[in-house]
Amino acid sequence: MAFEDIPVDVGLIYEGERIRKAQMYADLAGPKSFGAELLRVKPMDEVEDEKVTVIGPDFKDMEQGKAYPFCIYVEVAGEKLEEDLEGVFERRIHDFCNYVQGFMHLNSRDIIWCRVSKDAVSKGLSLHHVGKVLARIFKQEYEAIKKVQVTFITEPEKAKEFIEMAREVYEKRDSRARGLKDEEVDVFYGCVLCQSFAPTHVCAITPSRPSSCGAITWFEGRAAVKVDPKGPIFEIPKGELLDPVKGEYSGINKVFAEKSGGTVTRVFLHSVFEHPHTSCGCFEAIAFYIPEVDGIGIVHRDFRGVTPFGIPFSTMAGQVGGGVQTDGFVGIGVEYMRSSKFLQADGGWKRIVWMPKALKERVLNAIPEELRDKIATEEDATDLESLKKFLEEKNHPVVERWAKEEEKKEEAEEKPEEEYVEMPTVEAKAFAPGVGNITIVFKNAKIYAEKIIIKRGSK
Numbered sequence: 001m002a003f004e005d006i007p008v009d010v011g012l013i014y015e016g017e018r019i020r021k022a023q024m025y026a027d028l029a030g031p032k033s034f035g036a037e038l039l040r041v042k043p044m045d046e047v048e049d050e051k052v053t054v055i056g057p058d059f060k061d062m063e064q065g066k067a068y069p070f071c072i073y074v075e076v077a078g079e080k081l082e083e084d085l086e087g088v089f090e091r092r093i094h095d096f097c098n099y100v101q102g103f104m105h106l107n108s109r110d111i112i113w114c115r116v117s118k119d120a121v122s123k124g125l126s127l128h129h130v131g132k133v134l135a136r137i138f139k140q141e142y143e144a145i146k147k148v149q150v151t152f153i154t155e156p157e158k159a160k161e162f163i164e165m166a167r168e169v170y171e172k173r174d175s176r177a178r179g180l181k182d183e184e185v186d187v188f189y190g191c192v193l194c195q196s197f198a199p200t201h202v203c204a205i206t207p208s209r210p211s212s213c214g215a216i217t218w219f220e221g222r223a224a225v226k227v228d229p230k231g232p233i234f235e236i237p238k239g240e241l242l243d244p245v246k247g248e249y250s251g252i253n254k255v256f257a258e259k260s261g262g263t264v265t266r267v268f269l270h271s272v273f274e275h276p277h278t279s280c281g282c283f284e285a286i287a288f289y290i291p292e293v294d295g296i297g298i299v300h301r302d303f304r305g306v307t308p309f310g311i312p313f314s315t316m317a318g319q320v321g322g323g324v325q326t327d328g329f330v331g332i333g334v335e336y337m338r339s340s341k342f343l344q345a346d347g348g349w350k351r352i353v354w355m356p357k358a359l360k361e362r363v364l365n366a367i368p369e370e371l372r373d374k375i376a377t378e379e380d381a382t383d384l385e386s387l388k389k390f391l392e393e394k395n396h397p398v399v400e401r402w403a404k405e406e407e408k409k410e411e412a413e414e415k416p417e418e419e420y421v422e423m424p425t426v427e428a429k430a431f432a433p434g435v436g437n438i439t440i441v442f443k444n445a446k447i448y449a450e451k452i453i454i455k456r457g458s459k
């Protein structure tokens with residue numbers, strides 16, 4: 001691939017490159033600013049191949065150490081392309097951007113966070129170069145893509161307009177998959193794109209559980225396999241439904257075992273407990289069990305405050321990401337919260353006790369009406385004590401669980417413990433008629449007795 005005109009190296013080896021604060025020239029979108037990325041399939045005559053447009057300041061015009069709004073708009077054209085592929089191609093912006101030495105891309109959709117290094121800017125890297133690289137890699141990776149044009153927006157007002165437009169497109173894509181259920185399809189899809197930084201992570205993409213990054217729905221998985229059968233997205237035969245409530249399928253277990261090198265052998269699609277789905281690092285939100293109230297909280301990436309545990313999203317994400325399964329925690333896409341199977345094995349919405357206000361407003365229509373004012377936000381509860389008080393006051397369904405738990409504890413306390421003495425081996429002498437004296441040997445015996453009398457031995 002020709003990259004002679006790019007002033008830094010370009011290649012797969014830079015995919016895992018992290019640009020730390022000390023090496024950073026400028027932050028683009030991310031927690032200190034805003035941004036989004038979008039890819040659209042366009043007619044051939046509407047795309048000018050390798051055209052790159054920058055609206056707003058390019059790197060050289062940015063102030064070192066500052067954060068800027070940042071939007072990436074990729075338009076692709078090709079006779080065989082269909083709209084269903086947009087989400088899949090859009091997710092590749094992440095890894096293709098990361099091929100550029102000194103440029104880092106994290107997350108997806110309207111929660112992207114990019115960074116450019118001082119070293120890359122000093123070598124002359126510009127957004128024009130990044131756009132050219134994106135266009136060329138897209139064409140190289142997908143034969144069906146014939147033309148690519150890229151627009152970057154760093155000007156705040158234009159970026160805001162773009163984000164609104166992008167959100168409408170995301171909503172249209174997501175709503176298409178709503179209503180379709182796991183039992184209504186013959187195959188699921190899997191994705192291993194995130195294995196570059198989370199080696200044991202596999203995403204199971206089913207109609208009822210969209211991807212953790214929120215960027216790929218079941219329909220998009222299906223379209224991806226058609227256009228790129230040997231790519232990172234693949235079919236998962238469902239196999240046997242082992243547990244309809246937890247969402248355990250033999251086909252998913254098999255594929256996870258193969259693709260995770262044997263690390264993950266069981267997956268529950270719809271539970272945070274025991275064998276939750278693996279979590280990479282791109283998830284849009286985390287569902288986390290709060291034992292103190294026996295409920296589940298959800299925190300999303302954009303939330304800058306702390307959860308009732310006293311830690312922010314970033315700290316929790318660091319503990320549960322990397323491709324592992326953590327009992328009581330799971331990375332999810334926001335769209336999954338709209339699924340009729342959302343954490344159904346754990347009680348679904350009846351078990352959700354806390355979430356940031358902004359997230360609650362975003363998924364409000366999916367929350368059963370009678371529960372809406374019973375789920376606390378950061379405005380109602382900031383720690384475990386205030387959360388417990390809020391749930392009690394609102395008579396949240398988990399409060400009933402507390403009463404049951406108390407009853408169980410009391411019953412256990414009332415039940416006298418059975419006393420017994422464990423003896424590794426016990427021998428008993430007996431007389432059997434017709435046989436004579438016999439010895440009976442009990443191995444690992446447990447002897448129950450109402451009373452034990454110990455007598456001094458007589459000589």
Ligand code: SF4
Nearest residue numbers: 191193194203211213
């Ligand atoms: S989060 Fe899942 S679906 Fe999204 S890119 Fe990563 S592996 Fe693929």
